[in-house]
Amino acid sequence: MGVIRFDNVGRVFGSKAKPFVALKDINLEVSNKEFVAIVGPSGCGKTTCLRLVAGFDFPSSGRVLVDETEIRRPRPERAVVFQQFALFPWKTVYANIELGLRNQNVARAEREDRIRQILELMNLEPYRDHFPHQLSGGMQQRVAIARAYVLDPEVLLMDEPFGALDAQTRVVMQEELVRLARRNPRTVLFITHAVEEAVYLADRVAIMTRAPGRIKEVLDVRSIREAEKWDSYEKIEDVMDLESFVHLRTHIWRSLREEKAAAAA
Amino acid sequence: MPRRLQIGGATILVLVILWYLSTTVFGLIAPGRFPSPQATIDALGHVLFRGYAGGTLIEHIFNSLRLVILGFLVAVATGVPLGLLMGWNRTAEALINPVFLIIRPIPPLAWIPLAILWLGLGDSAKILVIWFAAFVPSVINTYAGVRTIEKPVLEAAAMLGTPRLRFIREVLVPASSPMIFTGLRLSLQASWTTLVAAELVGAFYGLGRVLNVAQQDLYPGMILVGMIAVAILGWATTKALGKLEMRALSWNQAAALAGRG
Numbered sequence: 229m230g231v232i233r234f235d236n237v238g239r240v241f242g243s244k245a246k247p248f249v250a251l252k253d254i255n256l257e258v259s260n261k262e263f264v265a266i267v268g269p270s271g272c273g274k275t276t277c278l279r280l281v282a283g284f285d286f287p288s289s290g291r292v293l294v295d296e297t298e299i300r301r302p303r304p305e306r307a308v309v310f311q312q313f314a315l316f317p318w319k320t321v322y323a324n325i326e327l328g329l330r331n332q333n334v335a336r337a338e339r340e341d342r343i344r345q346i347l348e349l350m351n352l353e354p355y356r357d358h359f360p361h362q363l364s365g366g367m368q369q370r371v372a373i374a375r376a377y378v379l380d381p382e383v384l385l386m387d388e389p390f391g392a393l394d395a396q397t398r399v400v401m402q403e404e405l406v407r408l409a410r411r412n413p414r415t416v417l418f419i420t421h422a423v424e425e426a427v428y429l430a431d432r433v434a435i436m437t438r439a440p441g442r443i444k445e446v447l448d449v450r451s452i453r454e455a456e457k458w459d460s461y462e463k464i465e466d467v468m469d470l471e472s473f474v475h476l477r478t479h480i481w482r483s484l485r486e487e488k489a490a491a492a493a
Numbered sequence: 494m495p496r497r498l499q500i501g502g503a504t505i506l507v508l509v510i511l512w513y514l515s516t517t518v519f520g521l522i523a524p525g526r527f528p529s530p531q532a533t534i535d536a537l538g539h540v541l542f543r544g545y546a547g548g549t550l551i552e553h554i555f556n557s558l559r560l561v562i563l564g565f566l567v568a569v570a571t572g573v574p575l576g577l578l579m580g581w582n583r584t585a586e587a588l589i590n591p592v593f594l595i596i597r598p599i600p601p602l603a604w605i606p607l608a609i610l611w612l613g614l615g616d617s618a619k620i621l622v623i624w625f626a627a628f629v630p631s632v633i634n635t636y637a638g639v640r641t642i643e644k645p646v647l648e649a650a651a652m653l654g655t656p657r658l659r660f661i662r663e664v665l666v667p668a669s670s671p672m673i674f675t676g677l678r679l680s681l682q683a684s685w686t687t688l689v690a691a692e693l694v695g696a697f698y699g700l701g702r703v704l705n706v707a708q709q710d711l712y713p714g715m716i717l718v719g720m721i722a723v724a725i726l727g728w729a730t731t732k733a734l735g736k737l738e739m740r741a742l743s744w745n746q747a748a749a750l751a752g753r754g
């Protein structure tokens with residue numbers, strides 16, 4: 229299972245005298261094995277949403293539920309890929325990925341097996357004994373993704389996971405993620421700045437307003453993807469050329485541009 | 494030989510020549526105030542082979558080194574865990590911090606009379622004084638190390654479901670280890686300072702005892718031998734700790750290089 233539900237969620241930071249409303253009236257349901265992307269202007273509260281589901285932070289009002297139970301603390305079933313990687317710099321790539329499996333008491337042989345697979349998938353095999361600081365930003369991000377993937381979690385929470393990658397690697401990772409999502413579907417909450425990425429990857433895209441962050445609009449990408457048979461195309465650029473894709477992308481762009489203009493005004 | 498060592502060696506050689514010239518050759522410094530190289534070597538032979546102030550040089554060195562290492566280990570074994578606890582647990586921090594506010598301003602050497610009063614001139618008084626002096630830097634720096642750990646790293650450990658003991662061993666301690674080692678280095682320095690001071694005040698053996706007796710005997714050569722022995726031992730133990738640090742923080746070395754590169 230892995231149903232996420234935001235039920236009238238609000239989050240207020242700061243003091244009583246000087247409150248800062250980061251999130252307001254957030255209502256969103258992510259059904260089991262659904263891939264939902266959140267886009268929105270910087271500082272609108274995307275990371276805050278994700279932290280509430282991870283169990284790192286708690287709502288000031290309303291409730292955040294996973295499978296109809298309120299979230300009390302972080303759990304490996306809700307694996308997080310952090311915006312700033314958050315790797316353990318004193319552990320090698322291998323040991324970073326291994327920690328979660330050891331915590332679940334997975335036997336050594338199976339650990340090795342699963343880590344070898346994930347390293348291969350992420351093109352990290354040659355770096356298994358490197359320390360994070362010996363890797364480029366993109367490679368570190370792939371380690372962070374591998375560390376979450378390897379747990380095979382019910383829910384994947386990804387905070388701009390491809391933000392630090394160069395354009396080519398980014399595309400490879402996106403295609404890989406789609407393949408993975410089709411083969412082994414998970415519930416995914418995915419935050420991004422990149423509109424195309426959201427449209428390409430997600431079943432639904434939620435657009436947020438600038439602070440105080442609300443959900444402005446939720447677009448159903450999946451029905452269009454299925455109707456227009458996006459999955460029959462091998463490459464991301466072929467999908468990006470389709471009229472249906474361009475149409476959706478432009479719609480989201482406009483919506484975001486309105487927010488930026490409003491913020492500037 | 495590396496160039497740095499060559500230059501260092503040359504500097505020391507020049508200093509020794511100047512020392513020789515100003516004492517033995519030109520007599521600029523009176524022998525009663527500062528010993529000549531010859532007088533120093535004689536004193537070294539004296540304490541090495543015949544013994545002085547209750548023992549041979551090797552015995553004095555062994556005794557001082559043993560106490561420093563014991564005191565240092567006791568201080569570290571208590572200080573680091575307490576620092577971890579204070580950094581991690583708000584209640585512990587609130588309980589223990591006031592004690593530190595009172596104890597910290599007391600210079601470690603000021604504990605010596607009390608320690609001797611309680612425990613006499615033997616080993617236990619010295620270890621107690623070293624413990625008082627070396628404990629504080631270990632606690633403070635470990636505590637600061639824990640407080641400066643980046644939050645996402647802690648959250649990642651929690652998200653991965655890391656059990657408590659493993660969290661302490663594999664996350665909390667390594668994450669604070671650069672600061673812990675800073676604390677250890679300061680603790681080691683404090684250990685030497687307080688030990689020599691304590692031995693100066695009262696001891697049966699040890700390098701501080703050598704210094705004290707030589708001063709009473711108006712024996713400058715022996716005073717210098719004692720000082721040089723303390724310097725060499727202090728340098729050697731610091732070096733050994735540095736080696737350990739290099740090894741434990743090799744991942745951080747890489748970080749430093751990456752940051753510079």
Ligand SMILES: Nc1ncnc2c1ncn2[C@@H]1O[C@H](COP(=O)(O)OP(=O)(O)OP(=O)(O)O)[C@@H](O)[C@H]1O
Pocket residue numbers: 241242248250268269270271272273274275276277439
């Ligand atoms: N712990 C906190 N204390 C106070 N304010 C906070 C805290 N966490 C977030 N905020 C504020 O809440 C707002 C939303 O932050 P959040 O990190 O969720 O934005 P974001 O949408 O992820 O932005 P970005 O796209 O730049 O990552 C910001 O204005 C931020 O300053």
Ligand SMILES: [Mg+2]
Pocket residue numbers: 274275276311387
């Ligand atoms: Mg963010």
